[in-house]
Amino acid sequence: MTGARRNPLRFWPQYVAVSPFFLLFAAFGLFPLAFSAWLAFHRWDGISPVTFAGFDQFRFLVADATFRKAVVNTIIIWIMATVPMLFMSLGLASMLNSVKRFRTLYQVILFLPSVTSIVAVVIFFKAIFDNQVGVVNQVLEAIGLSGVQWLNGYWTIKIVLAVIMTWQWVGYNAIIYYAGLQAISGEVYEAAKLDGAGPLRTFWSITVPLLRPVIIFTVVVSTIGGMQTFAEPQVLFGSNASINPNSGGPGQAGLTMVLYFYQQAFNNNNYGYGAAIAYGVFAIVAVFTLINWRITARAEK
Amino acid sequence: MAAHDTATVDRKGPSRPAPVQKGKSVRNAAKWAHLPMVVASLLLLFPFYWTVVMATNTNADYYATPPKVVPGTHLLENIASVLTSINFFGSMANTAIVAVSVTVLVLFFDSLAAFAFAKYDFPAKKFLFGLMLAFFMVPAQLSTVPQFITMINIGWVGTLQALIVPAAANAFGIFWMRQYISTSIPDEILDAAVMDGCGFFRQYFLVVLPVIRPGLAFLGIYTFVQAWNDYVWPLIVLINPDMLTLQVALSQLNVSRGTDYAVVMAGAVLAIIPLIVVFLAFSKQFVADSVKGAVR
Numbered sequence: 142m143t144g145a146r147r148n149p150l151r152f153w154p155q156y157v158a159v160s161p162f163f164l165l166f167a168a169f170g171l172f173p174l175a176f177s178a179w180l181a182f183h184r185w186d187g188i189s190p191v192t193f194a195g196f197d198q199f200r201f202l203v204a205d206a207t208f209r210k211a212v213v214n215t216i217i218i219w220i221m222a223t224v225p226m227l228f229m230s231l232g233l234a235s236m237l238n239s240v241k242r243f244r245t246l247y248q249v250i251l252f253l254p255s256v257t258s259i260v261a262v263v264i265f266f267k268a269i270f271d272n273q274v275g276v277v278n279q280v281l282e283a284i285g286l287s288g289v290q291w292l293n294g295y296w297t298i299k300i301v302l303a304v305i306m307t308w309q310w311v312g313y314n315a316i317i318y319y320a321g322l323q324a325i326s327g328e329v330y331e332a333a334k335l336d337g338a339g340p341l342r343t344f345w346s347i348t349v350p351l352l353r354p355v356i357i358f359t360v361v362v363s364t365i366g367g368m369q370t371f372a373e374p375q376v377l378f379g380s381n382a383s384i385n386p387n388s389g390g391p392g393q394a395g396l397t398m399v400l401y402f403y404q405q406a407f408n409n410n411n412y413g414y415g416a417a418i419a420y421g422v423f424a425i426v427a428v429f430t431l432i433n434w435r436i437t438a439r440a441e442k
Numbered sequence: 443m444a445a446h447d448t449a450t451v452d453r454k455g456p457s458r459p460a461p462v463q464k465g466k467s468v469r470n471a472a473k474w475a476h477l478p479m480v481v482a483s484l485l486l487l488f489p490f491y492w493t494v495v496m497a498t499n500t501n502a503d504y505y506a507t508p509p510k511v512v513p514g515t516h517l518l519e520n521i522a523s524v525l526t527s528i529n530f531f532g533s534m535a536n537t538a539i540v541a542v543s544v545t546v547l548v549l550f551f552d553s554l555a556a557f558a559f560a561k562y563d564f565p566a567k568k569f570l571f572g573l574m575l576a577f578f579m580v581p582a583q584l585s586t587v588p589q590f591i592t593m594i595n596i597g598w599v600g601t602l603q604a605l606i607v608p609a610a611a612n613a614f615g616i617f618w619m620r621q622y623i624s625t626s627i628p629d630e631i632l633d634a635a636v637m638d639g640c641g642f643f644r645q646y647f648l649v650v651l652p653v654i655r656p657g658l659a660f661l662g663i664y665t666f667v668q669a670w671n672d673y674v675w676p677l678i679v680l681i682n683p684d685m686l687t688l689q690v691a692l693s694q695l696n697v698s699r700g701t702d703y704a705v706v707m708a709g710a711v712l713a714i715i716p717l718i719v720v721f722l723a724f725s726k727q728f729v730a731d732s733v734k735g736a737v738r
Binding site for chain 2: 149152154155156158159161162163165166168169170171172173174176177180187232233236237239240242243245247248249250251252253254256257258259260261262264265266267268269271274276279283308311312316317319320323365369371372375376379399402403406407412415416419420422423426
């Protein structure tokens with residue numbers, strides 16, 4: 142199908158076919174990206190004249206204690222959610238791989254949370270973790286423990302956010318691991334069995350190494366997603382009218398990087414600083430993704 | 443593929459003879475694996491059940507000790523409160539318009555571009571494809587502020603096209619459909635179509651489109667779910683209270699009726715039901731194709 146002469150005009154239908162994406166991206170992706178870079182060096186509230194700020198926004202960002210708090214929050218929440226979640230996903234995947242019946246049913250149930258509205262999910266968790274009357278506290282009191290002010294404490298807020306993220310994505314990751322397990326041939330396991338390896342040994346020495354590419358994929362995706370957490374804290378503290386709903390709740394314990402970006406850009410109309418934060422977030426996400434990718438890629442040789 | 447196999451196994455059900463070569467211990471292990479699967483399933487399903495329980499009882503019941511554990515009879519009055527608090531049907535209609543338009547446009551633009559990338563060789567193709575993948579990695583919030591300013595300048599703030607147009611084609615879909623087309627359409631069929639005088643677009647409509655329906659089904663439901671659940675961008679760009687999408691309207695309900703859990707949960711149930719219906723209707727296809735896509 143390749144033309145003998147590579148005259149670009151002969152290929153106009155192909156260029157027409159790929160152009161919608163590139164036109165849309167030029168207008169709504171590339172141009173904003175450049176505009177964003179320009180904005181980060183200026184001060185603008187959307188109404189007053191734009192003034193040049195040089196590196197001031199970035200200098201302020203590096204010194205900004207609230208931004209630092211948001212970075213630390215985001216990393217803590219991400220670790221609390223991702224590490225236990227991926228281990229649970231791996232366990233669920235091997236269980237799914239060893240059951241014979243109801244596999245399709247289990248797969249649909251595992252998938253369901255990840256296709257559910259995040260707003261509805263957060264509202265649900267807000268209700269059951271309610272400081273006074275939430276079901277979680279009622280259960281704790283019923284078994285003789287005292288209730289916890291879940292939505293008030295530095296660590297408890299992070300636990301609630303991590304639980305929400307785990308609930309939504311544990312099954313999704315399990316499905317991906319399960320797909321990886323399906324690709325491992327049964328002969329490898331037969332051989333391990335003949336060599337006298339127990340189930341735990343088999344899991345660590347065969348399953349995990351062979352799943353490495355899939356594990357790297359899930360770690361990278363979870364890192365990118367976790368570093369950009371926004372809707373969970375935004376909705377969780379959305380009805381907290383006493384303070385700015387976008388400040389991450391009591392003590393700003395749920396203030397994530399992207400939530401802080403949203404607050405600065407769209408509550409304070411601080412567009413220039415918002416753009417600087419966006420570039421800061423981008424740099425942190427890139428570095429974190431790279432580190433995680435290197436660690437998981439090296440962990441098992 | 444694996445998921446299709448398991449689907450067949452499930453349909454055969456319990457009458458299927460156990461594999462002879464496996465020992466007794468293996469079969470017992472398989473049986474025991476159901477226990478954690480059932481526990482996990484219950485934990486994952488519990489929020490859906492509890493949302494229904496809260497949506498069908500009164501707010502006072504929510505504060506009762508011990509907590510109510512079975513659905514009540516107050517769903518209709520809770521729904522009535524939802525309808526007076528937010529413009530529910532309006533925002534539902536907005537969400538449906540956005541999700542359907544985005545899905546149709548994405549399916550058309552992405553599969554057309556994917557066809558060109560999969561089956562044709564044209565100057566700068568590798569560069570364009572690489573460029574597309576590079577764009578794919580750029581995080582969304584980098585362009586949020588300027589995109590909002592752009593929308594102000596072209597007068598699209600508060601309109602649905604602000605949600606539809608920027609989402610009308612995407613790198614993920616092109617990438618996924620390219621994989622699908624290159625494995626599912628043999629070059630011979632296309633050569634035959636060329637012999638019959640079919641140009642690029644007639645090949646797309648007459649040969650490619652009918653064959654890639656299953657691939658489009660997966661991309662379609664994926665795109666629909668994403669568009670239906672999108673939250674951040676609609677929250678920023680839809681400022682007029684009459685023009686919200688469902689997710690934003692639901693978060694407004696959470697703000698205004700925050701402690702009336704019965705009403706807020708009724709809203710959540712109403713917002714999730716259409717999505718769950720769509721998901722369950724296509725779930726087998728969706729799960730199977732996600733599994734395939736994940737290990738590619």
